[in-house]
Amino acid sequence: MKTLFQKIWERHEVVPETVDTPAVLYIDLHLVHEVTSPQAFTMLREQNLKVRRPELTLATMDHSTPTRTEQVFGGAPITIDSAARQIAELERNCTATGVELLNLRSDLRGIVHIVGPELGLTQPGKTAVCGDSHTSTHGAFGALAFGIGTTEVAHVLATQCLLQRKPKTFAINVGNSLPAGVSAKDLILAIIGRIGVNGGTGHVLEYRGAAIRALDMDQRMTVCNMSIEAGARAGLIAPDEVTYTFLRGRARAPQGAAWERAVADWRTLPGDAGAGFDCEVTLDGAAIEPMITYGTHPGMVMPISGAIPTLRDDPVFDKALKYMGLHAGAPIREQPINVVFIGSCTNGRLSDLRSAAMLLRGRKVAPGVQLLVVPGSQQVKKAAEAEGLDRIFIDAGGEWRESGCSMCIGMNGDNVGAGQYSVSTSNRNFEGRQGQGSRTLLASPATAAASAVRGKVTDPRELLNG
Amino acid sequence: MEPIKIIEGRTAVLPYTNIDTDQIIPARFLRTTVRAGLGQQLFSDWRYDAAGQPKAEFPLNQPAAAGCQVLVAGRNFGCGSSREHAPWALLDYGFRAVISTEIADIFRSNSLKNGLLPIVVDEANAQWLLDHPGAPVQIDLERNLVTMPEGRTTSFQIERFARYCLLNGVDQLGHLLQQSPAIARYEAAHGLRPA
Numbered sequence: 001m002k003t004l005f006q007k008i009w010e011r012h013e014v015v016p017e018t019v020d021t022p023a024v025l026y027i028d029l030h031l032v033h034e035v036t037s038p039q040a041f042t043m044l045r046e047q048n049l050k051v052r053r054p055e056l057t058l059a060t061m062d063h064s065t066p067t068r069t070e071q072v073f074g075g076a077p078i079t080i081d082s083a084a085r086q087i088a089e090l091e092r093n094c095t096a097t098g099v100e101l102l103n104l105r106s107d108l109r110g111i112v113h114i115v116g117p118e119l120g121l122t123q124p125g126k127t128a129v130c131g132d133s134h135t136s137t138h139g140a141f142g143a144l145a146f147g148i149g150t151t152e153v154a155h156v157l158a159t160q161c162l163l164q165r166k167p168k169t170f171a172i173n174v175g176n177s178l179p180a181g182v183s184a185k186d187l188i189l190a191i192i193g194r195i196g197v198n199g200g201t202g203h204v205l206e207y208r209g210a211a212i213r214a215l216d217m218d219q220r221m222t223v224c225n226m227s228i229e230a231g232a233r234a235g236l237i238a239p240d241e242v243t244y245t246f247l248r249g250r251a252r253a254p255q256g257a258a259w260e261r262a263v264a265d266w267r268t269l270p271g272d273a274g275a276g277f278d279c280e281v282t283l284d285g286a287a288i289e290p291m292i293t294y295g296t297h298p299g300m301v302m303p304i305s306g307a308i309p310t311l312r313d314d315p316v317f318d319k320a321l322k323y324m325g326l327h328a329g330a331p332i333r334e335q336p337i338n339v340v341f342i343g344s345c346t347n348g349r350l351s352d353l354r355s356a357a358m359l360l361r362g363r364k365v366a367p368g369v370q371l372l373v374v375p376g377s378q379q380v381k382k383a384a385e386a387e388g389l390d391r392i393f394i395d396a397g398g399e400w401r402e403s404g405c406s407m408c409i410g411m412n413g414d415n416v417g418a419g420q421y422s423v424s425t426s427n428r429n430f431e432g433r434q435g436q437g438s439r440t441l442l443a444s445p446a447t448a449a450a451s452a453v454r455g456k457v458t459d460p461r462e463l464l465n466g
Numbered sequence: 467m468e469p470i471k472i473i474e475g476r477t478a479v480l481p482y483t484n485i486d487t488d489q490i491i492p493a494r495f496l497r498t499t500v501r502a503g504l505g506q507q508l509f510s511d512w513r514y515d516a517a518g519q520p521k522a523e524f525p526l527n528q529p530a531a532a533g534c535q536v537l538v539a540g541r542n543f544g545c546g547s548s549r550e551h552a553p554w555a556l557l558d559y560g561f562r563a564v565i566s567t568e569i570a571d572i573f574r575s576n577s578l579k580n581g582l583l584p585i586v587v588d589e590a591n592a593q594w595l596l597d598h599p600g601a602p603v604q605i606d607l608e609r610n611l612v613t614m615p616e617g618r619t620t621s622f623q624i625e626r627f628a629r630y631c632l633l634n635g636v637d638q639l640g641h642l643l644q645q646s647p648a649i650a651r652y653e654a655a656h657g658l659r660p661a
């Protein structure tokens with residue numbers, strides 16, 4: 001009896017692990033971006049090594065890229081020289097090594113974790129890595145996907161393999177179904193609140209149960225995306241009809257007879273009934289509310305209707321609240337905000353934009369609040385524009401940009417100012433994550449949109465019902 | 467890489483849990499294409515004020531912290547992003563080891579590949595270290611032993627292969643490259659054309 005994780009792991013053991021040596025694990029898909037790859041390509045050059053499998057490698061640019069149309073498509077220069085240099089270096093490295101690059105003006109470009117699934121490259125049973133911790137996103141397809149460091153990027157470029165110790169397994173069971181107005185983002189925030197920011201360390205999470213089965217692929221990706229926020233390098237959801245329907249016909253998915261063979265194989269992947277996990281927790285999906293963070297890591301999270309917890313004699317907790325300018329015991333609802341960011345690899349897909357647009361249609365962003373909407377990829381952008389979502393955001397008073405990581409990480413100049421409060425659909429509320437001194441409240445696209453309208457933290461159900 | 471057998475030095479203490487890699491090296495410093503020189507920006511937003519002046523109260527800015535080689539921090543050090551710039555920055559600053567009760571997975575893996583020792587110790591010894599900034603400690607990788615003042619010692623575990631590589635100055639990539647016959651067999655069995 002084997003779990004999904006064990007099946008994928010065993011399929012990719014080039015050399016099994018021993019007491020003295022880790023396993024040599026084969027990597028089926030290597031995604032590359034401009035920030036964590038330059039030093040890896042340099043390591044290859046220093047050792048005179050070539051890229052072993054350019055055809056299993058795909059590069060995109062997302063982290064430090066501009067989102068202003070004129071800077072992407074011409075007419076205005078990229079204002080940050082170091083960002084422009086990274087972009088140019090990735091172009092040079094890909095040209096020199098034969099790695100396919102979705103360059104700045106490609107209509108397939110986007111955030112690396114949105115592009116892989118969108119093209120159909122992320123598939124059940126694959127191993128996928130990227131020099132980026134949110135590679136866990138791809139686990140939504142039943143792929144074993146995890147973030148690696150730059151030295152490991154060089155290892156995979158040179159050998160298509162990684163040295164890995166087998167992690168432990170952790171089942172997250174979510175029963176029932178999520179109530180109306182509660183999203184996958186609220187679910188994963190509740191899970192992190194439950195197991196803690198280090199609860200998954202050393203483990204691969206597998207999300208199971210009726211509430212998970214009921215999620216569409218975009219929502220499953222939102223859940224797996226934040227596995228790393230619970231300390232787990234990877235999160236998995238077993239593939240099913242929802243997965244196959246999403247992948248069928250995508251450009252880089254198997255086609256024709258190969259598709260039929262692939263699906264037949266994928267059906268053998270889900271864990272065997274009775275296969276055991278090293279660790280297990282169970283949550284009731286029906287009991288989950290819209291969630292929002294109040295502190296400086298994603299485990300400092302609460303139901304939006306609740307009060308900020310009070311912890312005695314915990315200087316780190318006090319330090320976090322002081323940074324946030326918030327008070328123990330106070331409600332978070334009605335907290336005035338300055339910025340709303342809708343985007344990122346957590347919530348920058350089409351259905352996320354739809355959910356925000358539903359609340360913004362015919363409404364205006366509150367005076368003094370900046371709303372920035374950044375689609376996760378150029379394809380998401382195009383699809384959103386085809387159904388008029390861009391008009392809804394612009395008419396509401398928001399900004400609509402080209403795709404990229406943008407204000408999730410603030411590397412491209414899209415920053416939240418010092419001391420300002422941002423309700424953000426991204427995944428990290430660390431100190432300074434969205435810009436020096438920024439104060440981030442992580443929430444769902446619906447909560448972010450509702451908060452933009454009211455200019456303060458707002459339960460989206462108030463606008464949905466009224 | 468130079469073999470590492472023993473690290474001897476004084477500790478600097480950051481008594482916070484969940485120190486994430488965005489604090490270790492903020493994202494705006496990742497717009498670089500080289501590994502060198504990140505030590506200046508280590509803990510930048512905690513170390514410097516808005517005018518770029520060192521904040522006197524930050525532990526690394528205190529005179530006693532000068533030249534410290536061992537960083538002691540609260541539980542779950544290095545969580546968050548996979549940026550290898552974090553161990554690069556710590557090493558460039560002069561640290562050679564980090565001690566905590568728990569070290570995040572990706573940060574630990576990145577550290578081991580660069581010769582920064584991620585040392586996990588039990589609560590009691592971690593608390594003692596947190597309470598004694600500047601303590602002289604010895605980390606003996608051959609004996610898996612941390613020796614502190616007052617005759618205090620504690621053992622630690624480092625993944626066996628990584629430890630072997632550190633002790634012998636061996637690059638892990640070399641080992642992987644030696645596996646190329648097995649990799650080629652795997653590829654052939656899975657229908658990939660020869661590399």
Ligand code: SF4
Nearest residue numbers: 134344345405408409
């Ligand atoms: S959107 Fe944010 S979390 Fe996702 S890859 Fe970009 S920077 Fe990382």
